[in-house]
Amino acid sequence: MLLSPRLKAIADLVPPSRTIADIGTDHGHIPLYLIRQGRAEYAIAADISPGSLDKAVQLIQQYNMGHCMEARLGSGLSVIAPGEADTIIIAGMGGILIREILEEGEEAARSAHILILQPMIGQEELRRWLLNNGYSIVDEELAAEGDRIYEIIAAKPDKEARGYENEIYYDIGWKLVEKKHPLLKEWIQKKIRSLSEIVRNLGNAKTQSASERKHELMEKIRMYKEVYDSCFR
Ligand SMILES: C[S@@+](CC[C@H](N)C(=O)[O-])C[C@H]1O[C@@H](n2cnc3c(N)ncnc32)[C@H](O)[C@@H]1O
Structure with missing residues (x-):
């Protein structure tokens, strides 16, 4: 099987x-x-x-x-x-x-x-x-x-x-980073793409909660990029 x-x-x-x-x-x-x-x-x-x-x-x-x-x-x-x-x-x-x-x-x-x-x-x-x-x-x-x-x-x-x-x-499992898992590069790229898409959809957020959400996501994208650079650059 x-x-x-x-x-x-x-x-x-x-x-x-x-x-x-x-x-x-x-x-x-x-x-x-x-x-x-x-x-x-x-x-x-x-x-x-x-x-x-x-x-x-x-x-x-x-x-x-x-x-x-x-x-x-x-x-x-x-x-x-x-x-x-x-x-x-x-x-x-x-x-x-x-x-x-x-x-x-x-x-x-x-x-x-x-x-x-x-x-x-x-x-x-x-x-x-x-x-x-x-x-x-x-x-x-x-x-x-x-x-x-x-x-x-x-x-x-x-x-x-x-x-x-x-x-x-907590988002990117430490053990995956530690062993530089062969799929990690693709996985982080996918995450960054999907978070960036949400940020784009939030556009010029007018309400305070939408604007806070946008900043939270942008911070998360920055952290994903930091891990990506430390692993793959
Ligand atoms: C999407 S299937 C996953 C099947 C398999 N574990 C897999 O990964 O392919 C989820 C299964 O969990 C069962 N399930 C949901 N809640 C549960 C619970 N509290 N206790 C036991 N089984 C549960 C559902 O009935 C269903 O059969």
């Missing part, structure tokens, strides 16, 4: 694990892949939606994986006991929803060795929450699929974790 570049990049960040839990699994492709690769001994594929979970149930049956894969219906981390999964994957949701799932299932989240998180939006808020709530970010990945570049964050419970000194690293 071939994974899309986004799913493959998520799976590639998963270390050899005893039990992985894929929360919001939908199609179930990530847990199946990890089992077939021998990267996980056991996989729990969980989803809040019966319709979504049914796809994972079918997949488990189709590949005869009932002895090492299990589908569980329920919200967030309520489906696993603390300590049951050493790796937790939460992918394809908004950063705020991922944060809520980690908050509500705090015991299970903190007892895992690693969390592999793939927020579709709200990446900045998620990084900020992780670093200010006892998780360190140990790695980050980018994956290009279609015309989008997806961000994937690997985090670990860490009592010593603290926030970044430079605010821009």
Whole structure:
């Protein structure tokens, strides 16, 4: 089974694990892949939606994986006991929803060795929450699929974790800058283009809030350019 570049990049960040839990699994492709690769001994594929979970149930049956894969219906981390999964994957949701799932299932989240998180939006808020709530970010990945570049964050419970000194690293993951990720150049260029487009649309902002927003965005563009220049010039 071939994974899309986004799913493959998520799976590639998963270390050899005893039990992985894929929360919001939908199609179930990530847990199946990890089992077939021998990267996980056991996989729990969980989803809040019966319709979504049914796809994972079918997949488990189709590949005869009932002895090492299990589908569980329920919200967030309520489906696993603390300590049951050493790796937790939460992918394809908004950063705020991922944060809520980690908050509500705090015991299970903190007892895992690693969390592999793939927020579709709200990446900045998620990084900020992780670093200010006892998780360190140990790695980050980018994956290009279609015309989008997806961000994937690997985090670990860490009592010593603290926030970044430079605010821009909540937007541009520090780990991506540190390893000069091959897609980082294109990703920053895309960000600058889309922020510049919003600034252009704000035009000659008349209201105070529009004018403040324009200045905020221009400051952000300046910070993106600073990181770009420090990495690629
Ligand atoms: C867009 S799909 C992502 C599927 C897969 N993880 C991926 O990255 O391709 C989001 C899935 O998350 C599920 N979901 C949303 N909120 C959830 C929650 N609180 N707990 C468990 N699953 C949830 C949805 O039912 C849906 O199947």
